[in-house]
Amino acid sequence: MTTRDSDTYYSGNASPSAAKHRIHWFHYASPQTFYPLAGRLIPWFAALAVLLGAAGMYVGFLVAPTDAQQGDAYRIIFLHVPAAWMSMFLYVVMAFWAGVGLVFNTRLSAMLATAIAPTGAMFTFLALWTGSLWGKPTWGTWWVWDARLTSELILLFLYFGFMALQAAIDDPRRADRAGAVLALVGVINVPIIYFSVIWWNTLHQGASISMKSAPTMAMTMLLGMLLMALCFWMYSIATILARVRCILLERERHTDWCMTELRGTP
Amino acid sequence: MIRAFVCVARRDLALALRRKSDVANTLVFFVIVTSLFPLGVGPERSLLHAMAPGILWVAALLASMLSLARIFEPDFADGTLEQLALGVEPLSVLVIGKIGAHWLLTGLPLTLISPILALQFDLQPLAILALCGGLLAGTAALSLIGAVGAALTLGLRGGGVLAALLVLPLYIPVLIFGAGAVGAVESGLGAQPHLLLLGAFFLTSLASAPWATATAIRIALD
Numbered sequence: 409m410t411t412r413d414s415d416t417y418y419s420g421n422a423s424p425s426a427a428k429h430r431i432h433w434f435h436y437a438s439p440q441t442f443y444p445l446a447g448r449l450i451p452w453f454a455a456l457a458v459l460l461g462a463a464g465m466y467v468g469f470l471v472a473p474t475d476a477q478q479g480d481a482y483r484i485i486f487l488h489v490p491a492a493w494m495s496m497f498l499y500v501v502m503a504f505w506a507g508v509g510l511v512f513n514t515r516l517s518a519m520l521a522t523a524i525a526p527t528g529a530m531f532t533f534l535a536l537w538t539g540s541l542w543g544k545p546t547w548g549t550w551w552v553w554d555a556r557l558t559s560e561l562i563l564l565f566l567y568f569g570f571m572a573l574q575a576a577i578d579d580p581r582r583a584d585r586a587g588a589v590l591a592l593v594g595v596i597n598v599p600i601i602y603f604s605v606i607w608w609n610t611l612h613q614g615a616s617i618s619m620k621s622a623p624t625m626a627m628t629m630l631l632g633m634l635l636m637a638l639c640f641w642m643y644s645i646a647t648i649l650a651r652v653r654c655i656l657l658e659r660e661r662h663t664d665w666c667m668t669e670l671r672g673t674p
Numbered sequence: 675m676i677r678a679f680v681c682v683a684r685r686d687l688a689l690a691l692r693r694k695s696d697v698a699n700t701l702v703f704f705v706i707v708t709s710l711f712p713l714g715v716g717p718e719r720s721l722l723h724a725m726a727p728g729i730l731w732v733a734a735l736l737a738s739m740l741s742l743a744r745i746f747e748p749d750f751a752d753g754t755l756e757q758l759a760l761g762v763e764p765l766s767v768l769v770i771g772k773i774g775a776h777w778l779l780t781g782l783p784l785t786l787i788s789p790i791l792a793l794q795f796d797l798q799p800l801a802i803l804a805l806c807g808g809l810l811a812g813t814a815a816l817s818l819i820g821a822v823g824a825a826l827t828l829g830l831r832g833g834g835v836l837a838a839l840l841v842l843p844l845y846i847p848v849l850i851f852g853a854g855a856v857g858a859v860e861s862g863l864g865a866q867p868h869l870l871l872l873g874a875f876f877l878t879s880l881a882s883a884p885w886a887t888a889t890a891i892r893i894a895l896d
Contacts, residue, residue: 510889558846559846562843562846565839565842565843566843568839569839569840569843572836572839572840573826573827573836573840576827576830576831576832576833576836577830582893582894582896585893586826586890586893586894589822589826589886589889589890589893590822590826590840592886593819593822593844593882593883593886594843594844596844597843597844600847
């Protein structure tokens, strides 16, 4: 939406001065305005990811005390727990944007959902992999068919299904909407994963952090975990923005602004 | 609305019964898959007895999934589905009719034949009852969830394999509680909690899957 369009839109129900002060939330919903904004934001989020990651690693590997029961093997949780959080959270975010794209028929939201899927799948894989690396010294086995592990594996398959469905459909708009339906149906699995440790009596330990009770772990461990979680957030935002920029260029390549962008001349 | 629902269901049933071999194939598949397991793992009674709930459920799930293409694919190919979508009756109601017909042709026969297979695996009568009860509600939930996958992959290259990839992860809760019900009876606990959860799954999918399927059909028809 250009500035002129939005002014005429607001003139109907508000005085011009009020309209001037209102933030135009939908201004950046247009691919043309979103593309440069995303380009400007990526370095900031990437830099934050590196800084927070370095700080989190420092706290996690050098400052946090060795665990009384598990020894140093527990330190994998600084990667494992944030990765598991992100894997579930990103699925919800993906389903949210896919749903917004389906309901309001906005192209950018659907592209965002498409861009989130690979990062979410990567974090799901990371959570499973680090979990099995931690399981070998602690449980004595790489893998158990426990409720939480199995449902996390299902989450990985849901990501794969979403990506496979979108890849199989040639028309991008149909791919967006079909993927949205699948993502929304699959979102039922997220609470199942989250509560699986409570509902079923399993080998996997309960949630590491609870909002209600006092933290059961040392403050430095908690700090390391939160720093890593923030690092993963920043990393996800940076990669997703970078990916959505690629998708934008690919899909909008017939437009004037894309032509200018691609040729590199104004 | 009820008339349209009955009409669609009867039409699908009539079409399927003209070609009885299609219906029989699903059942034969179910029986063959279950009889492969004793050949594969050996005829040891205690082992087979312990594995029976899982084997029967996985075989039923695969049989139900393989017949998914029959729900919408022929109607999509000859344009009937488009006419149904254009009609005045809500598409989700017509979809329930088609899914109901699919269940009557796959889920119900599977449930009816399962006690014989369960006897071969030496399950006790109460466990067989839990198996049948579970399959009755569970296969209906499978047909409903599967219809979403079948509708999403309408007219795509390699749609069958893709539908399996989409649908199997969503089938897993049904499998867990279905096989869990039989296992619970075998280990002396009641099957009731598992069966109630299966019923809840069935009702949830009955409430949501037809909408998702109708949306997916409209997307495919665009």
